[in-house]
Amino acid sequence: MNKVKNSASKMMQPLLAIVVGLIVGAIAMVLAGESVLNTYHEMWKGAFGNFYFFTSTLERSIPIILAGLGVAFAFRAGFFNLGAEGQLVLGAVTTAIVVVYLPFTGVIAIIIAIFSGMVIAGLWSFFAGWMEQRFQINLLISTLLLNYIAVLFAGYLVSEPFRDTSSAGGVPQSVMINDAVKLPALFEGTNLHMGFIFAVVATIILAFIIKRTTFGYEVRMLGQNRFFAQYGGINRKKVMFTSMLISGMLAGLGGGVEVLGMHYRFIEGALTTPQFAWTGLMAALLANSNPIGTAVMAIFLAALDTGSLGVERNTDVPNAISDIIQAVLIIFISARFTFTFLKLKKKEGKKHGKSI
Amino acid sequence: MLLELTGITKKYGDFFANKKIDFSLEENEIHAIVGENGAGKTTLMRMLYGMETPTEGSISVRGIKHKINNPNEAIKLGIGMVHQHFMLFPSFTIAENIVFHHEPKKGILYNRKKAEEEVAILAKKYGMNIDPSQLISDAPVGVQQRVEILKVLYQGADIIILDEPTAVLTPLEVKDLLISLRNLSKQGKSIILITHKLNEVMQVTDRVTVLRDGQVTGSLKTKETDTGHLSKLMVGRELAKKEKTEVKVGASILSIEHLNIIENSSKKKLLEDINFQVKAGEIVGIAGVSGNGQSELIAAITGLLQVNEGSIHLADIDITNLSVRQIREAGLAHIPEDRYLWGSAKTASVEDNLMMTEYRKKAFQKNGILHTNVIRKFAKETINKFSIKTTSQEESAQNLSGGNLQKLIAAREIQQNTPFLLAAEPTRGVDIGAMEFIHEQLLMKRNNGDGVLLISSELSEILSIADRVLVMFEGKIVGEFTQADVSDEKISLLMAGGKHEQG
Numbered sequence: 001m002n003k004v005k006n007s008a009s010k011m012m013q014p015l016l017a018i019v020v021g022l023i024v025g026a027i028a029m030v031l032a033g034e035s036v037l038n039t040y041h042e043m044w045k046g047a048f049g050n051f052y053f054f055t056s057t058l059e060r061s062i063p064i065i066l067a068g069l070g071v072a073f074a075f076r077a078g079f080f081n082l083g084a085e086g087q088l089v090l091g092a093v094t095t096a097i098v099v100v101y102l103p104f105t106g107v108i109a110i111i112i113a114i115f116s117g118m119v120i121a122g123l124w125s126f127f128a129g130w131m132e133q134r135f136q137i138n139l140l141i142s143t144l145l146l147n148y149i150a151v152l153f154a155g156y157l158v159s160e161p162f163r164d165t166s167s168a169g170g171v172p173q174s175v176m177i178n179d180a181v182k183l184p185a186l187f188e189g190t191n192l193h194m195g196f197i198f199a200v201v202a203t204i205i206l207a208f209i210i211k212r213t214t215f216g217y218e219v220r221m222l223g224q225n226r227f228f229a230q231y232g233g234i235n236r237k238k239v240m241f242t243s244m245l246i247s248g249m250l251a252g253l254g255g256g257v258e259v260l261g262m263h264y265r266f267i268e269g270a271l272t273t274p275q276f277a278w279t280g281l282m283a284a285l286l287a288n289s290n291p292i293g294t295a296v297m298a299i300f301l302a303a304l305d306t307g308s309l310g311v312e313r314n315t316d317v318p319n320a321i322s323d324i325i326q327a328v329l330i331i332f333i334s335a336r337f338t339f340t341f342l343k344l345k346k347k348e349g350k351k352h353g354k355s356i
Numbered sequence: 357m358l359l360e361l362t363g364i365t366k367k368y369g370d371f372f373a374n375k376k377i378d379f380s381l382e383e384n385e386i387h388a389i390v391g392e393n394g395a396g397k398t399t400l401m402r403m404l405y406g407m408e409t410p411t412e413g414s415i416s417v418r419g420i421k422h423k424i425n426n427p428n429e430a431i432k433l434g435i436g437m438v439h440q441h442f443m444l445f446p447s448f449t450i451a452e453n454i455v456f457h458h459e460p461k462k463g464i465l466y467n468r469k470k471a472e473e474e475v476a477i478l479a480k481k482y483g484m485n486i487d488p489s490q491l492i493s494d495a496p497v498g499v500q501q502r503v504e505i506l507k508v509l510y511q512g513a514d515i516i517i518l519d520e521p522t523a524v525l526t527p528l529e530v531k532d533l534l535i536s537l538r539n540l541s542k543q544g545k546s547i548i549l550i551t552h553k554l555n556e557v558m559q560v561t562d563r564v565t566v567l568r569d570g571q572v573t574g575s576l577k578t579k580e581t582d583t584g585h586l587s588k589l590m591v592g593r594e595l596a597k598k599e600k601t602e603v604k605v606g607a608s609i610l611s612i613e614h615l616n617i618i619e620n621s622s623k624k625k626l627l628e629d630i631n632f633q634v635k636a637g638e639i640v641g642i643a644g645v646s647g648n649g650q651s652e653l654i655a656a657i658t659g660l661l662q663v664n665e666g667s668i669h670l671a672d673i674d675i676t677n678l679s680v681r682q683i684r685e686a687g688l689a690h691i692p693e694d695r696y697l698w699g700s701a702k703t704a705s706v707e708d709n710l711m712m713t714e715y716r717k718k719a720f721q722k723n724g725i726l727h728t729n730v731i732r733k734f735a736k737e738t739i740n741k742f743s744i745k746t747t748s749q750e751e752s753a754q755n756l757s758g759g760n761l762q763k764l765i766a767a768r769e770i771q772q773n774t775p776f777l778l779a780a781e782p783t784r785g786v787d788i789g790a791m792e793f794i795h796e797q798l799l800m801k802r803n804n805g806d807g808v809l810l811i812s813s814e815l816s817e818i819l820s821i822a823d824r825v826l827v828m829f830e831g832k833i834v835g836e837f838t839q840a841d842v843s844d845e846k847i848s849l850l851m852a853g854g855k856h857e858q859g
């Protein structure tokens with residue numbers, strides 16, 4: 001019974017954030033002189049209104065889920081990985097290039113290409129962890145800055161050496177992949193591809209790892225009190241490296257499946273402009289880094305995006321409405337973080353004043 | 357009547373932490389609250405201080421009913437609380453900590469000089485010795501305790517709640533504190549004192565209220581009672597006298613030779629040429645005022661601190677500078693000094709906290725997959741065996757009372773059946789019943805032929821169960837006694853830095 005109550009109260013926070021977000025959105029609509037009910041109705045229709053919209057929402061959620069899971073996992077171990085964007089892009093560009101240069105096609109090629117993307121993205125994230133271990137470089141800063149390098153480097157790759165020269169001008173992009181290495185759509189005539197299955201499976205596996213394995217136990221304990229973990233003999237370095245690696249690999253997977261299932265090539269900006277990685281981060285934070293919660297939140301946030309496109313199509317409300325709602329969510333998250341940060345400060349105090 | 361609580365009930369879910377409690381406090385009174393771990397003492401005080409709201413019941417101060425919604429309102433009513441664990445900012449000075457939130461200002465700026473003056477005057481008034489400009493991180497625990505009390509006085513409290521203030525203090529500091537409390541009550545303050553140490557109750561209080569399972573089992577004048585009667589009210593039975601059987605001492609289990617630890621920056625010797633052994637079937641006690649190298653010794657043995665010179669052997673394995681995991685695998689169990697910092701993860705569940713030293717073992721996992729059913733059963737059994745009071749094993753550790761968390765940690769470490777147990781302050785903050793139980797467990801371990809190293813600032817604890825006593829002072833071992841020739845006076849003298857007279 002207690003368990004039910006506990007998880008209920010854990011779910012309250014994100015729900016409250018969402019409700020307040022929607023209320024503030026409503027106020028904005030009133031101020032803009034629009035009907036609230038009508039606008040939200042259009043938003044609902046835009047996100048889930050028919051099968052096509054519904055699958056588009058799910059498709060949009062794929063990279064958000066995977067990037068979010070990556071953030072969530074590192075965070076559970078107590079490491080703040082802000083590098084999902086760079087990892088997503090590196091995974092995507094690696095997959096896009098590898099798949100084109102492989103001498104064969106088919107399932108094996110898909111697996112190799114995606115896996116290479118995951119490895120590169122994982123190593124990128126691992127690198128930040130290594131720097132913190134070796135040179136005490138703050139993870140928050142290094143992962144954030146590594147994003148710029150990764151995004152610009154990927155942009156360079158498709159502008160120069162691997163540019164698709166068949167279409168002159170336009171956005172830099174890599175060459176189109178072969179039909180035989182495209183991820184199949186789940187339903188005829190929709191965008192929703194196999195990547196969604198990967199995302200769901202990754203969610204379940206991650207939830208299982210965290211809850212039911214010794215490694216997951218180490219991750220959780222390290223994240224909750226690293227001194228306790230050290231006292232119990234948990235190797236912080238090992239857990240950190242592994243969790244950063246997995247974290248990056250998940251984001252890389254997100255990039256890879258977007259390339260093979262959606263764009264069929266790496267297009268500069270296609271993954272960064274929609275802010276997939278940052279939305280994933282938000283989903284993870286809203287869900288307290290619970291894997292299943294992260295996936296649900298990711299779908300919700302994706303729905304907000306696709307829904308607001310619907311709103312823009314059919315009413316006079318601009319799609320900035322989704323930004324307003326998301327801004328409220330961000331405020332909620334930061335409030336919670338400031339709060340835990342303050343509590344942490346206090347705890348550091350206690351480290352000196354001995355607690356009884 | 358200064359303060360009157362009537363019919364106070366506090367429920368957490370279906371669990372009654374407090375049930376229909378009546379409590380009163382008169383002017384100038386020192387009123388003790390005693391009771392087992394989890395009896396509801398802290399909970400009751402948190403309601404008085406506005407940190408929790410009662411499910412039922414009323415609080416009146418000077419005859420007027422009040423609803424106290426937060427600590428600020430409590431402070432306005434003249435109620436102040438010193439918590440079970442300190443809440444000070446280590447990088448601030450003593451004066452800054454005391455005036456925090458009520459700083460004297462010069463214009464809009466903080467007036468440091470005035471703050472320090474005011475604090476000095478306040479400290480003098482109540483006879484408490486402190487240096488206002490000292491940093492908290494440089495102040496010993498006893499001084500930090502005084503700062504907490506002064507902070508409350510500075511806020512203008514007439515009713516001062518102290519939650520287990522003596523648990524972390526050395527005997528000398530305790531004596532000072534008790535004198536201060538007497539002073540305070542003479543100068544018009546009223547005090548509520550929570551403690552597990554009945555001799556303190558007998559020494560300074562006017563009245564005692566005993567709680568058990570959230571209910572009042574007695575409220576008496578101190579003069580009209582004694583420790584035996586009080587413990588019976590607390591535990592519901594008489595405490596048994598400990599029987600110590602003779603055990604044949606076997607081979608050495610822990611052996612430390614020429615151990616030195618040098619501080620990196622100051623090159624100061626934290627530990628200097630430490631040599632001793634713990635043999636199978638013996639409990640070796642280390643006595644000493646805390647801060648004389650005990651923490652470093654513990655950290656060195658358990659792999660949390662780098663050893664500069666010398667060696668440590670555990671059951672014939674050289675464990676000098678091995679990893680914590682390797683040392684634990686060689687046969688170490690460890691009840692740490694600080695239960696919140698090292699010993700537990702507050703936000704994790706009781707079950708997770710119990711698993712820390714077990715999760716890698718064969719019984720609990722296969723190929724890295726945890727056997728959740730086995731774990732659940734194990735946690736349940738441990739909770740029952742050590743009577744850890746918790747609403748469920750899913751409960752997060754921070755909701756356990758201080759003493760119950762200590763029991764959990766002791767249970768986890770004792771149950772491992774390792775050849776060696778390092779027990780640092782194993783009964784800090786636990787009630788007398790639980791203390792008896794933990795001591796029994798330590799003795800049982802010894803009788804089994806394991807070695808126990810007991811590090812405690814509680815002299816009575818060491819005297820009652822250790823077979824051999826070492827005394828530490830300024831990073832060195834300055835004396836050794838067998839149980840036959842040990843005495844309170846001899847040890848106290850050495851602890852304070854006096855010379856050991858042979859013979």
Ligand SMILES: Nc1ncnc2c1ncn2[C@@H]1O[C@H](COP(=O)(O)OP(=O)(O)OP(=O)(O)O)[C@@H](O)[C@H]1O
Pocket residue numbers: 368373391392393394395396397398399400745746747755756757758759760785787
């Ligand atoms: N927030 C909470 N949620 C659930 N249970 C709680 C909570 N706070 C306290 N409890 C429970 O209420 C009971 C009383 O706790 P309390 O801290 O008042 O005990 P205590 O008498 O101060 O014990 P100790 O001597 O160990 O400090 C305990 O069993 C504890 O587990």
Ligand SMILES: [Mg+2]
Pocket residue numbers: 397398399440519757758759
């Ligand atoms: Mg308490």
